[in-house]
Amino acid sequence: MDMYVRAFQNQKTFSYLLMFSCLAVFLLSCKENSKEEPAAPELEFALNNAGLSLPEGFKVIIAADSLKNPRHIAVTDNGSIYAKLRELDDDNGVVFLEDTDQDGIMDRQEGFGNYAGTGIGISQGYLYASSDEAVMRYTLDEDQKVTNKTAPDTIVSGLLNKRQHASKSLTLDGAGNIYVNIGAPSNACQETDRTLGSPGMMPCPILDSAGGVWQFRTDKLLQTFGDGKLYATGLRNVIGLDWNHTDQSLYVTQHGRDQLNTLYPDLYDVKANADLPAETLYRVEEGDDAGWPYVYYDQNQQKKILSPEYGGDGQKTGGEDALDPLVAFPAHLAPNALLFYSGDQFPERYKNGAFIAFHGSWNRAPEIQEGYNVVFVPFQNGKPTGEWEVFAEGFAGVDEVRSPRDAAHRPTGLAQGPDGSIYVSDDSGGTIYRIVYDGE
Amino acid sequence: MIQEVLFTELFMMVSNTRQFLRRQIKNRIELLLCLVCCSLISSCGQKDKKEHQEPSGVPEEKVVVKVDIPAEIMSSGKAVYDQYCLVCHQADGSGVPGLNAPLIESDYVQGDKEPYLTILLKGSLDGPSLNNGAYANNMPGFVQLKDQELADLASYVRNSFDNTGELITPEEVAEIRNKKD
Numbered sequence: 001m002d003m004y005v006r007a008f009q010n011q012k013t014f015s016y017l018l019m020f021s022c023l024a025v026f027l028l029s030c031k032e033n034s035k036e037e038p039a040a041p042e043l044e045f046a047l048n049n050a051g052l053s054l055p056e057g058f059k060v061i062i063a064a065d066s067l068k069n070p071r072h073i074a075v076t077d078n079g080s081i082y083a084k085l086r087e088l089d090d091d092n093g094v095v096f097l098e099d100t101d102q103d104g105i106m107d108r109q110e111g112f113g114n115y116a117g118t119g120i121g122i123s124q125g126y127l128y129a130s131s132d133e134a135v136m137r138y139t140l141d142e143d144q145k146v147t148n149k150t151a152p153d154t155i156v157s158g159l160l161n162k163r164q165h166a167s168k169s170l171t172l173d174g175a176g177n178i179y180v181n182i183g184a185p186s187n188a189c190q191e192t193d194r195t196l197g198s199p200g201m202m203p204c205p206i207l208d209s210a211g212g213v214w215q216f217r218t219d220k221l222l223q224t225f226g227d228g229k230l231y232a233t234g235l236r237n238v239i240g241l242d243w244n245h246t247d248q249s250l251y252v253t254q255h256g257r258d259q260l261n262t263l264y265p266d267l268y269d270v271k272a273n274a275d276l277p278a279e280t281l282y283r284v285e286e287g288d289d290a291g292w293p294y295v296y297y298d299q300n301q302q303k304k305i306l307s308p309e310y311g312g313d314g315q316k317t318g319g320e321d322a323l324d325p326l327v328a329f330p331a332h333l334a335p336n337a338l339l340f341y342s343g344d345q346f347p348e349r350y351k352n353g354a355f356i357a358f359h360g361s362w363n364r365a366p367e368i369q370e371g372y373n374v375v376f377v378p379f380q381n382g383k384p385t386g387e388w389e390v391f392a393e394g395f396a397g398v399d400e401v402r403s404p405r406d407a408a409h410r411p412t413g414l415a416q417g418p419d420g421s422i423y424v425s426d427d428s429g430g431t432i433y434r435i436v437y438d439g440e
Numbered sequence: 441m442i443q444e445v446l447f448t449e450l451f452m453m454v455s456n457t458r459q460f461l462r463r464q465i466k467n468r469i470e471l472l473l474c475l476v477c478c479s480l481i482s483s484c485g486q487k488d489k490k491e492h493q494e495p496s497g498v499p500e501e502k503v504v505v506k507v508d509i510p511a512e513i514m515s516s517g518k519a520v521y522d523q524y525c526l527v528c529h530q531a532d533g534s535g536v537p538g539l540n541a542p543l544i545e546s547d548y549v550q551g552d553k554e555p556y557l558t559i560l561l562k563g564s565l566d567g568p569s570l571n572n573g574a575y576a577n578n579m580p581g582f583v584q585l586k587d588q589e590l591a592d593l594a595s596y597v598r599n600s601f602d603n604t605g606e607l608i609t610p611e612e613v614a615e616i617r618n619k620k621d
Contacts, residue, residue: 069538086538162566163576185566187578193565195580196524262527273527362536365527403530405537428537 043104043436050433052394057347057439061104063423064097067430071118072169072337072413074127076144079417081106084120084129086427093117094129096146097432104434112149118167118239119181123174123218130168132161135180135216156216156223160185160209164193165237171250173243178218179250180228183237184211188257188309189293196263200309204293207233211292213241213252213284232284234322236292239359240338240414244283246352247382251326253335253356254280257296257307258363264308272314274367275300278328279335281356283382291322299328327384332361333371336412340379343420346437353378355391357411357424362404369401374411374424392435395426507606509599517596520589524582525597533601541575544601553608556598557616560590587613 049060069086076082081097089095092111099106119130127138127146134157138146155178159168165183172178186193189204189211204211209225212233216223231250240253261273268276277296284290291297295304295318304319306312329335337357341350353376360372373393378386397408404410413425417434424433521529528540535542543549548556548570563581564570582590587610594613598605 163569163573164566164578166576185578193578193580195563196582196584259527262524265523362530362539363527366522366531403532403534403536405530405534405542 045104045436045438050431051397052392052433054392054435057437058392059436059438061434061436062431063099063104063434064106064109064432065430067095067425067432069427070095070413070425070430070432071167071427072120073415073423073425073432074120074122075415075417075423076122076140077418078143079419080144081415081423081432082120082122082127082129083413083425083432084117086116086118088114088116093131094120104436106432112146113152119170121170121172121178123172123178126218128155128170128172128178128218130170130180132166132168133157133159135159135168135170135178137218137221153221155218155221156180156225156228158224160225165210165255167237167239169239169241171241171243172218173248173250174245176218178216179231179241179243180214180216181235181238181241181252182210182212182214183239183255184292186211186293187236187259188263188307190309194259194263200293200307202310206293211235213238213250215286229286231286232282232288232290234289234291234294235282235284239334239336240356242338242340242354244340244382245342246340249382250284251338251340251354252282252284253338254282254290254292255334256280256331257293258332260308267308267314270366274331274364276331277305278325278331279333279358280325280329281327281335281338281354281377282323282325284323289322291319295319295322297325297328299330302328327377327388329356329358329375329388330370332363334359334361337414339414339416339422341416341422343416343422345420346422347439349378350376352380354384355414355422356388357414359410359412359427360396360401360404360407365403369404369407372396372401372407372410374414392424392433507599507604509595509607513592513607514596514599516589517592517594518600520585520593521596521600524585525593528577528579533597535575536577539575539577540579541571542601543597543603546601546603549598549601549603550605553594553612554616557590557594557608557613560594561613561617583617587611587617 045059046062050062052060068089070083071086072084074082083095085093091114093115094113096110097106098108115131117131121128125140129136135155136152137155138152139148141147162185164185169181184206186206189201189206190198192198212235213231214228215231216228235254237255238252242251244251256277256279260268261270278299280297282290294310298305303317306316306318335356336359339355341353356375358371358373361369372395374391375388376391377384377388395409395411398406401407409426409429411424412427415423421434421436529535529543533543561581561583563579565578590613591608591610594608
C-alpha cells in the first residue's frame with residue numbers, strides 16, 4: 001500500500017514536470033502567432049454557442065471552466081465574478097475571477113473562504129457568502145475586491161444542517177435585510193423520512209426551524225437562528241430566490257416534493273409521479289405560507305392538493321390559506337436560481353422578467369429526465385404577462401438524459417453583469433457561461 | 441487505476457491553463473497535438489512504473505468472478521429494485537451526483553453481507569453518513585419488505601451494475617433483521 005502511494009506521488013510530480021515542459025515548448029512555438037494578434041478587447045464568443053440553443057441574436061462566452069462545483073455566483077460592477085463552491089478547491093470555498101484583458105474569458109483566479117456552500121451575493125459594499133450553517137460577510141473596496149479574505153464577519157451561524165436540503169441560498173433587499181433559505185431536511189414531513197407507510201406528522205415540527213425563508217439583519221454580527229424572523233413558511237426547499245427591486249418584494253422558487261408513486265403506489269403510478277407536483281414560483285410577503293408539507297400544487301387541476309401523508313388521495317384539496325404559485329412548472333426540474341432581469345442589453349421584452357435556472361430532474365426516473373435549462377417568464381409589475389418559455393438549453397450535451405450523471409453541465413446559479421449580460425453557473429461541469437445579446 | 445488518476449490529473453491541469461492558451465493559440469490543432477503528446481509520454485512513464493511494481497508484490501487487478509444467480513431471483517429482485525430503489529439510484533445504478541450514492545462497483549454492495557443488509561433494512565437517515573456527507577439525501581430503510589423480497593433484491597443488486605457477490609438467502613436477511621443492536 002505504502003509503495004503504491006509513493007509510486008503515485010512520484011508519478012504525479014513526473015506528470016507535472018512533463019506538463020510544464022510541454023507547455024513551455026508549446027508556448028515558444030506559438031510565440032510568433034500571438035504577436036500578430038491585435039490586443040483589441042474583443043469578446044471571445046464560444047464556437048457554436050458552446051452547444052447551447054438560444055433565441056436569435058444571443059451568443060455565449062465560456063467565461064470560466066474547470067471550476068470545482070460552482071453553485072451561486074455574483075458579478076461585480078466591473079464584470080469580475082465571485083463563485084461559491086459546493087466543494088473546497090485547495091481549501092477554498094469562494095473563487096474570485098477576473099478578466100484582465102476584457103475578452104470575456106476570466107484569466108485570473110484567486111480562492112479564499114475555507115468553507116463549502118451555495119449562497120453568495122453583493123450588496124451595499126459587502127460580499128455575503130454562506131456555508132450550509134452560516135452566512136459570512138466580506139468588506140469590498142472601490143473595485144469590489146474583498147479586503148478581509150481570511151477574517152470575514154459572521155452575520156449568522158448555527159443554522160440547521162441535517163445533510164438533506166442544506167443549501168443556505170440567500171438574497172438581499174438593499175435595505176438592511178438578508179433572506180436565507182433553511183430547507184426542510186425532509187421530503188414530506190413523515191415520521192420517518194421517505195419511508196413507506198410512515199405517516200405525516202401533524203403539525204409538522206420541522207416548520208419551527210426549517211422549511212422556510214428567514215430574514216436576518218445585515219448590520220448585526222454574530223446572530224443566531226433565534227435572532228432571525230421567519231419571513232415565509234411552508235416552503236420545502238428554496239434554492240432560487242431573488243429580491244425584485246421593481247416592486248420591492250421577495251420571490252422564491254420551491255423544489256416540490258418527491259416520490260409520490262414509490263411512497264403511495266396505490267394512488268400514483270410512474271407517469272403521475274413524473275408529472276406531479278409542480279415546481280413553483282411564489283411572490284412572498286412577510287407571514288406567507290406556501291403549504292408544505294400539507295399540500296402540493298397540481299398544475300393540471302390548478303389546485304392545491306392534500307398530500308397523501310396527510311390523508312390526500314390525489315383529488316382532495318387543502319391549504320385554503322396557503323399561497324398559490326405565480327407560475328407552475330413541470331415536476332422535479334429543480335429550480336436552482338432565480339434572477340429578475342434589470343439590464344438594458346437584452347431586447348425590451350426581457351426587461352423585468354424572470355430567468356430561472358433548472359438544475360434538471362432525477363425524480364422522474366424511469367421516465368426521461370427534464371430541465372437542465374434556463375427558462376424565461378415575462379413579467380410586468382410583479383405579475384407574469386405570458387407563458388414561461390425555454391431560454392437556453394443544451395447544457396446536458398446529450399439528446400436524452402436518462403440519469404443525471406449523463407448530463408455534462410447542470411445550471412445552478414444566475415447573475416447579471418454590469419453590461420446586462422447574464423451569467424449561468426454549472427455545478428457539474430464547472431463552467432460559467434456568459435450570455436450576451438448581439439443582435440439588432 | 442494509476443493511469444486513470446494520472447490522466448485526470450493531466451486533464452485538469454490542461455483545462456486550468458486552457459483559457460490562457462486559448463488566447464495565445466488560435467490554432468487548436470496545436471493544443472490537441474500537445475495533449476496527445478503529453479498523454480502519450482505520461483502513459484509511457486506509466487508502463488515503466490507498472491513493470492516496477494509487479495515484482496514487488498502489488499496485487500494485480502481484482503479477478504471478477506461471475507456468480508450464477510438463478511434467473512427468477514434476478515427478475516424478482518429487479519422488480520423490487522424498480523419499484524423502490526430506481527427512483528433514487530436510477531435505472532443504471534448511477535445514482536445522482538451529490539444526492540444519492542451510485543451502486544456501480546460499490547464496496548458496500550460487494551462487501552460483507554451484514555453492513556450491506558443493514559443499509560437495506562435501516563437506510564441512512566439524517567445522522568452520520570455512509571459516505572462522509574458526499575450524498576445529501578436520506579436513504580430510507582426497507583424493513584417492511586419480506587425476507588424473500590429483500591434477499592432477491594440484495595442478490596440482484598450484487599450482481600448488477602458491475603457488482604459481483606454470492607447469493608443472499610432469506611435466512612441471512614432474517615438473521616440481520618432479528619439482531620438486537
